[in-house]
Amino acid sequence: MHCFPCFSTPRNKKSSSSDEANNNEVKLHERRQSDEAEQSEETTLKIFSFRELATATKNFRQECLLGEGGFGRVYKGTLKSTGQVVAVKQLDKHGLHGNKEFQTEVLSLGQLDHPNLVKLVGYCADGDQRLLVYDYISGGTLEDNLQEPKPDREPMDWTMRMQIAYGAAQGLEYLHDKVDPPVIYRDLKASNILLDNDLCPKLCDFGLHKLGPGTGDKMMALSSRVMGTYGYSAPEYTRGGTLTTKSDVYSFGVVLLELITSRKALDTTKPNDEQNLVSWAQPIFRDPKRYPDMVDPLLKKKFSERGLNQAVAIASMCVQEEPTARPLISDVMVALSFLSMSTEDGIPTAVPMLSFKDKSMSIALSRHDSNLVSPTPEVATEDDKSSTSSDEDSSVDNEKEMVSNKKKKKKLEEEDSLTESDDGSDSNSDDEHENDQESQPPKPVDEKNQAQSLKIKYRYSWEDVDINEGRLSSKSSQKSNDGGSISSGYESNKDHDDLPKEKEEKEEDHTHLEHMQSSKTDDSQSIYFDDDDDSGDDNEEVSLHRVKSEVEVGSFEDDSGDSLHHTES
């Protein structure tokens, strides 16, 4: 009998502790569910069980292994539930974050969403397993595409290369400027740029270490290990581990050089002085005549000299020793937006579109539409349409209208044989104009005045951008590595054949993108592209330069030097 109590007591005890455990488990489960529900409200990230990912990757079979990087192995898999093909990154257990820390980091990564970033689909934190699940990108890495082009495929042409550079710049600009706090990539390189089937670039491996507040030139000391890849890492970073967005700009410059040359960032099979791409390129930067020698021979000289000059100039600016002298990625992006439109002969296939940071700019432009745009604007071409992104519709439409109007004006000018450019002013003299014109009230543009120029100056966040049809003009007040000047220029040159010889000759004086040795700070830093060859100029230009104080949104000059000037403070 007495056995019963003996039996029953422990049993009872056991039963009560197991009830407690069950209760706890239920509570834990409920909490997890509500946490997950909260998370899923904020993110579309899926939470996978290890089993699901093991099934997707055939139990992480070798045949599914895509490769192994600094964070762990990456497998190709197919999700059973949806059939989606994914890349599963199994993070090394060594140095794993705790569950909470991992989730926090992953959830913030899950919020990053840009067409030029590889999308994080979900994650798994099961026991000591940590896995990240990404969209699978099928076209291989940029490195492979450049170094080992598929025999059945044509080598990437110049325009494709510039489009890839532009796309990568857009992805990076998103991380630097659109994400708060900004994400510093740390390890941008050709093997971290994946290409989809349409050769659209997607940055991968970003943001695994998100940094805290502060960006731009505010140096951020890193508590974690120094990452990056030799040949791509900015000198200040490799020296002392100091990291800023400008370190990413350096790496971007190296990638751009790779796109131009198809050389590797670091190639130990080459003679000593050619192993490091940047060191090899530095002396060439100083001698524009040698630029064509840099180019990948597979391009068979099918590129415009102007396009090449500008691309090299951008790359040379990005890889400057002094971080503050490097441009912001947003400026690089705008510059590349033009280069990516040029075809082999340097003529854009589509009307250049700028991606405005500040919507007030497009509002400011539309304010002037009645004066600038003809009542029946031309219908946008297919090219125009395809260049239009949904969020930029309004600004793009305005630009289209303006460009259409500009075309009409140009035609009228030609008809009247007024070949001399509108006001004959040098793009470099903008500042003088600005000062003269600041106090003048807005004036309507006189459509009958054939020589009237259409010059639009608008606020580009903290940058001003001038548009005149076609040519990008951007001034750099940056110190080149050697203290010398690095030059290049870009223009759409769509009408250059029609231009007067006299004007062409004048323009030869401004042949290069000059790195003036004035300032090393971002505030006064600007990019300057100018006409660089003998093809002339139709006085249509686009320049970027930043101003610190006044916000100027509109300036429309006529031939007499008068202008429509609109300011906001």
Ligand SMILES: Nc1ncnc2c1ncn2[C@@H]1O[C@H](COP(=O)(O)OP(=O)(O)OP(=O)(O)O)[C@@H](O)[C@H]1O
């Ligand atoms: N989303 C993806 N789609 C397709 N392939 C991918 C994807 N992510 C990674 N890969 C491939 O998996 C391999 C390993 O990638 P991972 O990014 O881990 O390392 P890595 O870029 O080679 O090296 P590192 O860690 O130094 O950047 C690479 O070949 C990469 O191209």
